[in-house]
Amino acid sequence: MAATFLITGATGLIGFHVLLTVLAAGYQVRYVVRSEEKAQTVSSNPAIERLAPGDRLAPIIIADFTVADAFDTAIQGVTHVIHCASPVPAPSADPRTEVCEPTIKMSANILNAALKTPSVQRVVLTSSIVANLGVIPPQRFVSASTRAVLPPMPNVYKNVFEAYLLGKVVEMRNTDDFVKTKKPHFSVSYVPGYIYGRNELMIGEAEAMKTRNSSNNLLMLALTGGKLPFPVHNGFAHMDDVGELYLRVALLDAQKAKEEKLPQDFGIATKMFSYVKAAYPKAVKERIFKKGHLSIFPTFYDSDAAKKVLGREFKSF
Numbered sequence: 001m002a003a004t005f006l007i008t009g010a011t012g013l014i015g016f017h018v019l020l021t022v023l024a025a026g027y028q029v030r031y032v033v034r035s036e037e038k039a040q041t042v043s044s045n046p047a048i049e050r051l052a053p054g055d056r057l058a059p060i061i062i063a064d065f066t067v068a069d070a071f072d073t074a075i076q077g078v079t080h081v082i083h084c085a086s087p088v089p090a091p092s093a094d095p096r097t098e099v100c101e102p103t104i105k106m107s108a109n110i111l112n113a114a115l116k117t118p119s120v121q122r123v124v125l126t127s128s129i130v131a132n133l134g135v136i137p138p139q140r141f142v143s144a145s146t147r148a149v150l151p152p153m154p155n156v157y158k159n160v161f162e163a164y165l166l167g168k169v170v171e172m173r174n175t176d177d178f179v180k181t182k183k184p185h186f187s188v189s190y191v192p193g194y195i196y197g198r199n200e201l202m203i204g205e206a207e208a209m210k211t212r213n214s215s216n217n218l219l220m221l222a223l224t225g226g227k228l229p230f231p232v233h234n235g236f237a238h239m240d241d242v243g244e245l246y247l248r249v250a251l252l253d254a255q256k257a258k259e260e261k262l263p264q265d266f267g268i269a270t271k272m273f274s275y276v277k278a279a280y281p282k283a284v285k286e287r288i289f290k291k292g293h294l295s296i297f298p299t300f301y302d303s304d305a306a307k308k309v310l311g312r313e314f315k316s317f
Helices: 013-024 036-043 045-049 097-113 160-182 214-224 237-252 255-260 283-287 303-311
Strands: 004-008 030-031 057-061 080-083 123-126 185-189 235-238
Touching: 004 013, 013 030, 013 237, 030 036, 036 057, 036 214, 080 097, 080 237, 097 123, 097 160, 123 237, 160 185, 185 237, 235 237, 237 283, 237 303
Parallel strands: 004 030, 004 080, 030 057, 080 123, 123 185
Antiparallel strands: none
């Protein structure tokens, strides 16, 4: 059976790049969006048009991903699922109803839909390195296989980042329980990362680079003199590496992975270093780029399994 991919989050930073990567590799793709307008945003994008996918690309409209059975129809006949849709911890979002709860519900709905669909061979879920590191990152190396200790769930969240972190920790633990208890006919993997990189969806409006650019928002804020509302980790993943990793993990043969003693999950993070001043001296001189205020969590993250799957070192910042 020819591989057919279902991809969620196609209007987001990660999901759109994964969509491009899978299409460029020649596969049939269904992408899930919440409206016809968002479907048009994807299909009319110049990066999509350059690939000329024709009938290999089809939109699926689902207004609310958190509704039970939301994906049951969309997943029929699909062989591989890549779930990239996830709430972004925007400062204006309600921590509980717009960040934590949707994170948990969406992945559960994907897994339950796959369980009812015999054609599904593999499900790849998007996590974050915060789900491995926990509330207070440990002063030791962790990997995508590490599970953070889940603290008591608060009645009131301190901020959206706490809600995001706890949602990702619960999501990962619930998925582990799902695999253990349901014993699905498909394999499940997580790809955690902290993503920065080129966003093909940002067209024609420079200000959007700082306000509608997903995790890049934090990067742009730090580069343009702003102050980040919460600490970030000093590890990142390059967009190109992430797109390729998702595809390779999705197509990973379970038996080969077992023989090579590869883990179930494949995290990706490498260190940042000072680069902007050397790369863009004119922009720095003109104060287009200026050092912002940010505090960081030191991150000790083992990404060797991801490098093995990619067959190379990660791209530098």
